[in-house]
Amino acid sequence: MTATRQKVDSEAASKRKPGLSARQRKRNKQNYMLAAPQLIIFSVLTLIPLVLALPLLFTDMTNFKDLQIDFIGVDNFTRLFTDASVAADYWPALIKTVRFTVFNYAMVFVFGLTFALLMYEVGFRGGLFTMIYLPWMVSGLALGFLALMLFSESTGTVNLILEEWGLLGDPINIKSETGTTIILPILVGWKAAGFNMAIFLAGLLSIPKDTVEASIVDGASYRQRLFRVYFPQMIPSFVIATIFALMGSFKVFDELAAMGGLYQNDAAEFLSIIFFRWGFTQNKLALGMTLAVMTFVPLMIVAIALQRYQKHATTYQD
Numbered sequence: 001m002t003a004t005r006q007k008v009d010s011e012a013a014s015k016r017k018p019g020l021s022a023r024q025r026k027r028n029k030q031n032y033m034l035a036a037p038q039l040i041i042f043s044v045l046t047l048i049p050l051v052l053a054l055p056l057l058f059t060d061m062t063n064f065k066d067l068q069i070d071f072i073g074v075d076n077f078t079r080l081f082t083d084a085s086v087a088a089d090y091w092p093a094l095i096k097t098v099r100f101t102v103f104n105y106a107m108v109f110v111f112g113l114t115f116a117l118l119m120y121e122v123g124f125r126g127g128l129f130t131m132i133y134l135p136w137m138v139s140g141l142a143l144g145f146l147a148l149m150l151f152s153e154s155t156g157t158v159n160l161i162l163e164e165w166g167l168l169g170d171p172i173n174i175k176s177e178t179g180t181t182i183i184l185p186i187l188v189g190w191k192a193a194g195f196n197m198a199i200f201l202a203g204l205l206s207i208p209k210d211t212v213e214a215s216i217v218d219g220a221s222y223r224q225r226l227f228r229v230y231f232p233q234m235i236p237s238f239v240i241a242t243i244f245a246l247m248g249s250f251k252v253f254d255e256l257a258a259m260g261g262l263y264q265n266d267a268a269e270f271l272s273i274i275f276f277r278w279g280f281t282q283n284k285l286a287l288g289m290t291l292a293v294m295t296f297v298p299l300m301i302v303a304i305a306l307q308r309y310q311k312h313a314t315t316y317q318d
Contacts, residue, residue: 057290062283076290090291093274099181100270101249107189108245112196117230119197120204133194144258147174147187175260180267184255192248196241203237204230239310243303250299271295 057076059069079086115132138146150158151174162168173179207230215229231238253272261268262277271292278288 053289054293056286057293059286061286063280063285066285076287077294079287080291080294086287086291089269089274089278090271093269093271094295096177096181096267097250097270097272100185100252101246103182103185104188104249105242105245107185108192108196108241111189111193112241113200115193115197116200116204117226119201129194129197132197135191136194138191140252140254141258143187143191144255147184147255147259150174151179151183175265175267177267180259180265184259188252188255195244199237199241199244200234203234207233236310239306243306246299246302250295 056069058071058073060072060075061069080090081087119129148156150156151172153159153171153173153175156171156174159168159171163171172183174183211229211233212225215225220228251272252270253276256262256265256268256270256273259265259268261270261273275288275292278284278291
């Protein structure tokens with residue numbers, strides 16, 4: 001009888017081992033409840049519209065009022081390579097977007113990483129953190145108008161000051177290709193400085209203090225600490241910042257709209273502007289959505305690859 005009871009108890013215990021404790025189940029339930037509002041908003045505003053729009057990629061839908069929709073197969077996917085008018089709009093816009101992405105990604109480190117290192121070395125200060133983070137609250141539309149106010153060719157504040165000081169011969173035209181490619185990433189980098197700083201600062205604060213102190217005792221210079229202590233352990237932060245910068249660069253729109261990308265500024269015709277114009281002003285809704293998806297898929301593949309690399313690097317460090 002005793003042996004049978006012990007066997008039953010051992011079987012019951014073995015069944016309980018793989019399961020979660022009551023405390024863990026409660027914690028998971030709380031996590032789900034906290035994440036639920038964001039998941040619902042993401043599903044309603046992004047996931048569900050994306051799923052509903054997928055069948056439209058294989059039609060000739062011109063706009064949302066079009067009731068005579070015909071199935072055309074993969075014609076929208078091939079027009080980028082067969083239709084000269086579509087290629088003439090898409091490829092230059094892609095080049096401008098990629099060029100902006102490169103400069104914008106550089107600003108992630110120029111602003112975000114610099115401020116994070118400053119905060120980490122000098123000491124965390126709530127007021128300073130708030131001041132750096134505050135521009136993140138500025139809307140993209142306001143940032144675009146700010147760019148026009150500062151770098152307008154004839155009335156821009158920065159141009160007038162630099163000309164008055166004799167530091168500038170020809171005024172900077174924000175609506176030129178050079179101005180849009182270089183000045184706009186600087187302003188966007190300034191806006192996102194606090195957000196990127198928070199990402200990098202989280203990576204710095206995760207570095208064990210013993211490791212940093214040991215490197216100082218061993219006589220490592222600050223440059224050696226950066227490249228041999230800080231940066232190798234900040235790989236997850238670098239990957240996260242890269243994904244956000246990559247996605248954010250390709251979906252920048254409000255700043256370009258404020259700078260005239262929709263009607264008069266050819267230098268601001270990035271992919272987001274082209275997709276909007278095709279979908280809502282040129283009656284090419286299905287084509288615009290198709291090319292947007294074709295652009296989105298490679299970005300998603302890159303983001304997944306970076307995420308897998310982050311997991312691999314984190315596991316290797318552990």
